[in-house]
Amino acid sequence: MSEDSFMSSRIEAQSDLGTLATLRRGLELSPELRRGLGLTVVLAVVATLGRVLIPFVVQQTTDNGILADGGPDLGFVLRAILVAGAAVVVTSLAQYLVNVRLFTAAESGLATLRLRAFRHIHDLSVLTQSTERRGSLVSRVTSDVDTISMFVQFGGLMLLISTAQIMLATLLMLFYSPVLALVVYLCFVPLVFLVRRFQPMLGRAYGAVRTRVGDMLGAISESIVGALTIRAYGVEDRTAARIDRAIEEHRRSAIRAQVRSVMAFVSGQGFAGITTAVVLAAGTVLAVRGDITLGQLLAFLFLVNLFTQPVLMATEILNELQNAVAGWRRVIGVIDTPADVSDPGVGGVHQQRGPITVQFEDVTYAYPGGEPVLRDVDLRIAPHTRVAIVGETGSGKTTMAKLLTRLMDPTEGRVLLDGVDLRRLAFDSLRSRVVLVPQEGFLFDDDVASNIRFGRPGASDDEIALAVTELGLDSWVDGLPHGLATHVGQRGESLSAGERQLVAIARAYLADPDLLVLDEATSAVDPSTEVRVQRALEGLTRGRTSVAIAHRLSTAEAADLVVVVDRGRIVEVGHHRELVGRGGVYTRMHESWTAQQRSGDPLG
Amino acid sequence: MSVASQPVPRPTANRAVLRRGLKVVWSGIKDQPRPFAVAVLGAMLWAAATVGTAGAIGWVTDHVIEPAVTSRVVTAAGLWTILGVLLAVLVVNVVGVILRRVYATVAGFNLQAGYRRRVTRQYLRLPLSWHHAHPSGQLLSNAHADIEATWQVFNPLPMAIGVIFMLLIAGVMMVVVDPFLAFIGLLVFPGLFAANLVFQQFMAPRITRAQQLRAEVAEVAHESFEAGLVVKAMGREDEETERFRGSTHELRDALILVGRTRGTFEPVIEAIPTLGTLAVLGVGTWQVSRGELDAAQVVQMAYLFSLLAFPVRALGWVLAELPRSVVGHDRVQHVLRSEGAMEHGPARLPAGGGPARSAMSHVTYTHAGEQEPAIHEVSLEVEAGSTTALVGPTGSGKSTLVNLAVRLIDPGTGTVLLDGTDVRELARGVIPATATVVAQQTFMFDDTVRGNVTLGEDDRSTDASVWEALRIAQADGFVRAMSDGLDTVIGERGGNLSGGQRQRIALARAIWRQPRLLVLDDATSAVDPSVEQAVLAGLREARTGMTVLVVAYRMATIMLADQVVYVEHGRVVDRGSHEDLVDRCGGYADLVHAYAREAAERAAVERAEEDA
The missing domain is CATH 3.40.50.300 (P-loop containing nucleotide triphosphate hydrolases)
Known part of the structure; x- marks a missing residue:
């Protein structure tokens, strides 16, 4: 509608915030994500304690029950099993509560984010809005937000539990053998560096995926919105080729990002394996020197497993985090695009209605x-x-x-x-x-009355009918198949151009x-x-x-x-x-x- | 405002979800056998290595560590053996994980891409009436979110298959150790299965609703952004946000319900193997105390079980994904199974044969879902090289006639002819090569000006020919003023151009193709x-070799026509020259007089005001 090809402020493809800043801004935009987090963390700790306790009890059962000196101690085993059984129940219950609380917080927070982004897109000037394709704009309140949900539901939960478990395992390891605990930590230092290197790479890869999704939706929407033109000009093949190119680019970028994330995960796994091997070797030396017993070494190995599992889980979650950050950056990119035409806010002047100069x-x-x-x-x-x-x-x-x-x-x-x-x-x-x-x-894809009501949302049916009559449009409305209740189709396509104008005029009349x-x-x-x-x-x-x-x-x-x-x-x-x-x-x-x-x- | 969306058939929630989910998975496997096979191979390596790790630790303990501790001497060779054995298993594990995860991803995204191609091919193939019945936002959602939902299951799938493999290894080992104890332990699996059935029952309807609402959110956003200018002009941002809030919150509640279901299921799935381990320990100890079993065997058994506890969750993930797959699959199949695409015949028209002749004989057409035909028994003749104007009141069927003439739609009965051949007999591509329609609503591709005019037929496009078409369409002036001329990228729907400018580019698109029949629908x-006058004048000079069929609203356009066809209520009431029709056709005379009368009335009112 503008008669020029220049643009006002553009919608940012992605915000250029760093990972932490993105998270912080994300939490700020969705305060629900933090709501009730205290209790959730407590419950998560309970669930984690249970998860650590159960294998521990199992181990105790074997060591002091079945393999007890002087034959299996049936009574001890039964008591231990009862304790473990109770722990399973408590753990499951806590886990269930954590799940529900996190799901509720995540979905509420993301709904708020969707709404903020949606509202802000409408607050942007018409010029700014037109700098982005509609399919892509839609993706900012749909699939980009969905990308975040994967992380804030499962990732957030797992990250909490993993951190708790890592801390617990560390304490237990220190208790058993400070030297071996040091060995474990030395093995993981390189992993930390590697993960730090992988993160920005992954961030870029996932960012590229989000952009490709937007492009792909834009290309696909051509086949939907341009249906008539494509048929009239017989350009199905060309359109198909254009869509295929966008689909293929999306596929490639998605696979590329996944391969990187696999590499990041595998490096974690590699270090977990190496740690086990090094602990065994170092532990053997310690055992030979008599610092620890063989039994202690094997028990420690169990703790190493307790430690590596959440570390692996955490590397996985950090991958998912980068994916979420990519989605967040797109949504934040639109929310942080300045509205160059904005409401003056609280200081804004309110005028009386009446004759206007x-x-x-x-x-x-x-x-x-x-x-x-x-x-x-x-x-x-x-x-x-x-x-x-x-x-x-x-x-x-x-x-x-x-x-x-x-x-x-x-x-x-x-x-x-x-x-x-x-x-x-x-x-x-x-x-x-x-x-x-x-x-x-x-x-809008609705009936004539609702479209007229758009001019004044509170208007009653009678007021709409009156407006129609006052504008002399009653004979036209009477001629429609269902009068004011006639559906106009998508974009009003069931009406002619002139009839669409009539609705627009009635709408403005009602707005008065x-x-x-x-x-x-x-x-x-x-x-x-x-x-x-x-x-x-x-x-x-x-x-x-x-x-x-x-x-x-x-x-x-x-x-x-x-x-x-x-x-x-x-x-x-x-x-x-x-x-x-x-x-x-x-x-x-x-x-x-x-x-x-x-x-x-x-x-x- | 509510969104009228075409209901998509919902899958019935019953035990069939599991069966149908597995069917969807199987169809995916058949589609991507190679990546899937590699992923499964990787999963097996991983499973073998995972079980093998326990064996390796046991072996080095027995053969290296214990002797060393006993003899209080450790050799470098001994330490290297420990490292070597464990790292060898690790390498197998890592290779397995890489193959499994990378190829699972490849299979999943190949499937997504493949289905997106198939779905968009349907969008391109299905008739316009189908498009009118389906909101754009929903179709976008089908091509994206639903396809994603269908094939997401391929991410955990190979791991789950690896787990099954692992269970087989472990199961065999357990049976070898002690069949009775193994039986107690393996009771876990019917337990998992039963828990899953209950879960599916609850999950299927909830996930169906969530996917439906996802599409609705996309629909509302799509429509609302499209209405951006009107929303702003009327200051209805609040109301639109309320409308979006409605569907967003419904989606939120639906997703929370899904999460609740899942959140209940997962701890149960996780608890079952642990309970199994405890059962094995209890029964095992009892057997040991009775002297029926060796304590070491029970320990080994318990270890095998605890090893499985974590990976078994992968099975849970797959089972949890299945309802989503089924729902996504159903929604996608709704598109893929839609029928009514146009069939094309083998006939061709002689190339470059001068202006085309268009005709209709006893054509009747009824819009989908309506009783009354929009077009009744119309017979019409548009002579080669002539200009025919279609005139009639709003809703009389002019656009429908035009769409029939170029076979954007097919009649219910009767035949539409192009150069004497039934259009249904013509081969694919023949009609667009012969006849071109410029519709009321212009559509711009996300492409350059040149691309929008030539639509990719670069082999016969020269800049000169594009400029010539633009000149006739009165578009050369503003295109020349653009920063990159013909190479300026016009956004989707020509966001940066005015409505008139877009229409002129659309006209140039038609003119450039030098069609033998040009149809202008307003x-x-x-x-x-x-500008319109200039365009029509340009067409007149360029139209040698062109038949023109034009839906006319302005007198100036009508005056250009050799023949006027007057349409009312889907019937051709009269045809002939403008003068003849004014004389003998009451409806036509009324219509064309109405405009003049209005002008006269206005003048009279004005004079009266001046006199007053």
Whole structure:
């Protein structure tokens, strides 16, 4: 809808925060993730204690029960088994509670994140929104968030438990043999370095996957949204090839990331194996020197296993963490994209409804990095004036409409509403006073009534019916298969272009703004619908201040004030009757219009 | 606002989920036999090495450590033996894990990619009516989230198979040690199986609902972002966020329920092998005390069991994934099994044969799900080289007729002819090569201006020909002003272009192909009337060798036509020149007069206002 190819601030593909900063920001955005974490940690510790206790009891059972001096001690074994059985029950229960609590926290936190991202995308300016493909934008509130969920559900849980288990195993190892515990830790130092090296590599690989998912969804959506064009031009094969390329790139990047994660995991496993071997060898030396017994050595080996298992699990989780961070970076990337047109916040001015005065004060607008498309525009519009802005395509008239509705802010100068700078006006006050009817009013996949209600969500069915009648649209609605309950299909496709305009007009009428900004639809519709559109528009603009980006002579003729824009400047202002004979830009436009009217006159 | 989405058949929750899940898995294995075989081989190496680690430790204890401790002498050779044996087992283990995990991933992502290709092929093949019945967001979700859900199971699958292999080894060893004790221990498995059946029962409906809601969230987001401008213009960000909150929170609750189910199942699966170990220990000790068993045998048995406790969870993971697989699979199959794609015949049309002739004979067409036909018994003749205007009130069936003419849809009864051949007889690709339609809603590919005009037919594209098409479509001016000219990338749906500019590029796309039949379905709706005039004038000069069928709304367009066809309620009411129709066809005269009358009324009102 903009007449330029320049862009305002772009949506970041990914935020460039580091892993920890991403986690911190992620937790900040989803406070639920931390809610009740204290109790969850306690429960996790209980579950871990149980998990460590059970093998310990099993070992005790064998050592002091079955292999007891003087034959198996049946009583001891039974007692031990009962203790272990009770531990299993307690562990399972604690584990269940941990699972449920983490699931609840994770999903609640992620729902909040989805909502934040969704809301922020709507808060971004139209220009910023258009810097990203829709499929990709959708992925930021769907699959990117899903990627995080894998980590915060299972990963977070496992990381907690693993850390607890590592600490416990360390304590036990120190208790059994400080020397061997040192040996174990020495073996793991290289692993720590390796993991640190792997992490950024993995981060990049998973980041690439997220980008490819966005690209792939963008490519796939071509086959859905472009269905008609693809069939009409017989470009199924080409589209298929484009989609296949995106699918293949995604497949490759996904496998590449997984291979790296396998390598990271395997290096952990390698060190676990090496540790066992080194402990056995070192332990043998210690045992030969008489520092420990053979039994102690074997018991220690059991502890090493207790230590390596969670370490392995942790390396795995760190992989998953990088995957989650990649998703987080995409979501944070969009949330942290500055909204270049934003609500003034608490200090925002709230205005009374009523007759409205509009003023452009030395307004210049240039798209970032571009030449000004509007220069030094000064214009005052008195209440209840019907203004028509006319000019060639690219003259800057659409830019004026966008500035007036604060879809963009001027580069220089101010736009004032009743003397207040638009930038100081609270959004809800602004939107209730000023409404834009765009060229193509988007319709939702719902019925006609709901689409009209979009103009004022609280409106009752009677109010909608009344609006329809007041705009003279009742005969049209009666002609629809199910009246106001008729479904309009996706994007309103079941209605014609003209009918979609009618719905958009009724929607704006229901919104009842003080200032109506109308980007006049250029689409030609059949004459009878055109008549309806014109009547409805008249009903809509009656008694209001209105500014129309006019494409029709009739609109300019009927306006109280015609503003002629040429190459970014206002060149003429006045009533149609004054301007038409002035010999300027308007005169030329008028001549070409009347020529068309004549050629199109059915009676001529 | 509610989202009207096409219900996808839901799988019934019963014991069949397990069977069907395994069927899905089996179909995946058949699809990717090689990577899967390598992964399973890796899993077996891993399983053997895992069981072997215990054996290796036992062996070095018996043969190296114990003698050393007893004799109080340790040799370097002895230490190297310890390291050597254990590292050898480790190497097998690591190689096994690499093969298992890498190839499981390869199999899984190959399957995903393969199914994405098949699903998108369906999107390209299925008729437009099917597309209209399915929200874009849902189709995106089918191609992404559902396919992912189906094949995620391949990640833990090879490990689970390795675990089964491990269980076999361990099972045999246990039976060798003591069949009775082994029997007690192996009772664990029916226990696992029963627990899983209960789990599936609860899980299947919950996961179905979660996947459905996932699609709904995508639908709402897709629609809402598409409506971005209107949402902003009306200041409805809050309401849209509320709508999204509704589906997001429903999804959240559904996922929490799924998590609760899973969170219950997992501790149970984990506890069962431990309980088995305890049972073995208890019974074993009892047997030892009765002198029926050697204490060392019980210890060995208990060790074998404790070794299995952790990997057995991999079985649980696979079982837990199965309901998700089945649900994803069903949703994907709903797309793959959809029918109604157009069949093409063998006929071709002579190449470069001048303007094409289009005709319809007794054509009737009814939209899906409606009783009343949209088109009744229409017969129509569009002469080669002529320009025909279709005129009629809104909803009279003009667009449907046009779509029939270029076979975007097929009639219920009657025949549509192109150069005298039934369009259904024509080979694939013949119609797009002959007839080109420019629709009301323009679609831009995420490609350069050149790519959007030539649509990849680079072999016959020259810059000069592209510029010429752009010139006729009145698009050369703004394209020239773009930073990279023809190489400027136009975003999806031409986000950076105005509606009129997009339409002009779409027109250039049609003109560039020099079709023998050009169909314009309100294709100039978003351009200024003066530009439209220039486009039509350009077409007139370039249209030698072209038949034009145009849905006309503006008088200027009607005046260009050799023949006007007036349509009302899906029937052709009259045809002839504009003058004839004004004279003899009441409906047509009313329609074209309406516009003039409105203009006159307006003028009268204005004069009255001035007088007052």
